[in-house]
């Protein structure tokens with residue numbers, strides 16, 4: 209068994225982003241800019257946004273923080289996001305999820321201009337990603353693809369099983385692997401034979417949000433195991449110890465998928481800055 213080291217792959221990616229940011233700033237006279245939008249007071253969301261802003265600073269990307277109150281309406285949030293979409297100084301927009309329940313999240317995400325959707329959350333981004341057209345991948349699945357590429361894990365002809373079908377993770381993950389010629393099965397909460405499906409997989413991606421739901425004994429010997437789950441106590445969605453004994457490659461939790469998600473956000477912000485020019 210060998211480790212898919214997300215910390216190391218993310219450090220390599222961010223070092224490259226840093227070089228590109230310096231070159232961009234020198235050439236255009238302004239730094240690349242990521243705008244973050246935070247609605248309400250969810251402590252975890254505040255922590256995530258702060259982490260992303262710190263990483264921006266470390267690589268020479270400027271960040272602008274827009275904070276809106278817990279009582280914000282859909283109209284107010286849409287107007288704030290539209291203003292950023294129209295602002296020439298902004299290269300990328302991140303609307304931190306989740307937003308308070310009174311807000312129509314879908315409308316708010318769709319207010320992000322696809323050319324600035326560096327978090328890959330709009331319908332246009334999903335379509336572009338699914339057909340390998342220019343655009344931005346949802347960051348967690350995009351980061352997982354970068355991690356697999358960093359270790360030369362070839363997906364062509366492999367049977368990939370994705371557990372979870374969320375808009376930001378499971379479904380886009382499946383589409384990205386399909387574009388790489390994997391044969392893809394998507395499992396979800398109504399799947400009746402999860403253990404059997406996982407046991408058929410050459411590549412398993414767990415994206416559920418339930419501690420150790422995927423048991424080590426289900427893993428086919430030699431399979432590649434990617435654990436996107438992050439649960440309280442630094443526990444993933446895969447039973448790590450037992451799975452590691454059977455897997456050829458496995459991501460640790462933490463230090464696997466998480467660092468790649470942020471690095472991908474910043475790399476895509478850099479892509480947007482370069483596409484948009486000065």
Ligand code: NAP
Nearest residue numbers: 348372373374377396397415416417436437438465466469
């Ligand atoms: P989500 O929106 O709650 O989706 C969970 C998915 O898992 C759903 O599709 C659900 O099926 C499925 N599911 C639930 N119980 C299941 C079961 N018993 N068997 C099979 N499938 C089941 O979660 P998410 O946003 O995709 O996140 C998933 C995990 O990834 C979480 O642990 C989250 O913390 C983590 N995450 C990590 C990062 C990172 O950067 N590392 C980023 C995002 C998320 P239904 O569709 O049928 O309900």
